[in-house]
Amino acid sequence: MTATLIDGVAVSRATREGLAARVAALKAAGVTPGLAVIIVGDNPASRVYVRNKVKACGELGMHSALIEYPESVPAAELLARVQALNADPGIHGILVQLPLPAHLDGAAVLEAIDPAKDVDGFHAVNMGALATGLPGFWPCTPAGVMVMLDHYRVPLQGAEAVVVGRSNIVGKPQALMLLARDATVTICTSKTRDLAAHTRRADVLVVATGRPRMVDGSMIKPGAVVMDVGINRLPDGKLCGDVDFDSARQVAGMITPVPGGVGPMTITMLLANTVLSAERAHKAGRKP
Numbered sequence: 271m272t273a274t275l276i277d278g279v280a281v282s283r284a285t286r287e288g289l290a291a292r293v294a295a296l297k298a299a300g301v302t303p304g305l306a307v308i309i310v311g312d313n314p315a316s317r318v319y320v321r322n323k324v325k326a327c328g329e330l331g332m333h334s335a336l337i338e339y340p341e342s343v344p345a346a347e348l349l350a351r352v353q354a355l356n357a358d359p360g361i362h363g364i365l366v367q368l369p370l371p372a373h374l375d376g377a378a379v380l381e382a383i384d385p386a387k388d389v390d391g392f393h394a395v396n397m398g399a400l401a402t403g404l405p406g407f408w409p410c411t412p413a414g415v416m417v418m419l420d421h422y423r424v425p426l427q428g429a430e431a432v433v434v435g436r437s438n439i440v441g442k443p444q445a446l447m448l449l450a451r452d453a454t455v456t457i458c459t460s461k462t463r464d465l466a467a468h469t470r471r472a473d474v475l476v477v478a479t480g481r482p483r484m485v486d487g488s489m490i491k492p493g494a495v496v497m498d499v500g501i502n503r504l505p506d507g508k509l510c511g512d513v514d515f516d517s518a519r520q521v522a523g524m525i526t527p528v529p530g531g532v533g534p535m536t537i538t539m540l541l542a543n544t545v546l547s548a549e550r551a552h553k554a555g556r557k558p
């Protein structure tokens with residue numbers, strides 16, 4: 271058996287088409303969704319990410335503000351800027367590109383963002399909302415995985431879902447999202463005793479470890495849906511996931527490739543959260 275490929279580029283395109291219509295409706299009502307992206311220092315990977323986010327906003331007709339600081343920026347200056355953006359009615363989403371330089375307290379900066387504009391969904395208020403089923407913003411990468419699962423009509427209710435990895439930005443929120451859809455969820459970590467025994471039970475397997483190709487076909491239940499969140503750069507410059515794609519696709523029923531799987535959905539979900547934030551602000555009568 272060769273697995274069906276879950277095409278993140280196609281799902282992303284379809285999702286953005288839906289968003290474009292919502293942006294047009296907001297603009298007709300006098301509201302242009304606005305995203306502020308803050309970057310500190312010159313980490314080359316971070317620069318590429320923020321450039322892509324700003325470009326994606328433009329393509330959808332959204333407003334974006336790129337705010338750049340040198341590595342040496344004092345914490346107080348950065349926090350004051352976040353506060354100003356919190357109060358700016360033309361900005362509906364605020365994103366601080368991580369990682370921040372070591373002298374800055376990343377958690378304090380993220381917590382300074384108004385939860386109503388925290389379109390990355392990293393604020394404790396939004397994580398709490400996800401855990402308790404209240405409206406908020408969901409972290410983009412695991413939210414993108416859910417959109418892909420729905421796009422391919424993967425049944426989740428009662429399914430055995432196994433998430434490998436427990437980071438605050440992927441594994442933990444992913445497990446909560448699957449739980450909210452009535453899957454039976456297991457979370458595995460680096461301390462899990464027999465990882466393969468868990469992964470082999472999974473109808474839906476999400477892998478987010480940052481360990482290249484660590485889950486291979488022998489660890490996958492025949493017919494399972496495999497969502498590979500990993501993005502790893504190999505010494506030869508090529509990208510690979512946390513799943514060994516070649517062996518896994520012989521066993522799985524559906525699988526995401528890397529690149530072209532989960533990756534393209536992350537920025538799309540950032541745009542989706544920003545549009546949602548603008549819609550909420552408009553509904554609440556906050557004037558841009």
Ligand code: NDP
Binds near residue numbers: 437499501
């Ligand atoms: P983190 O390093 O924050 O977390 C990795 C998690 O994997 C930890 O919980 C760790 O366990 C667990 N882990 C590590 N080794 C093993 C192992 N051998 N067995 C079981 N669990 C293990 O990574 P992130 O969650 O931030 O990212 C994970 C991957 O996803 C990376 O490749 C990253 O590049 C990619 N990524 C992709 C995104 C996208 O846009 N598609 C966005 C974000 C991330 P423990 O807690 O015990 O240490």
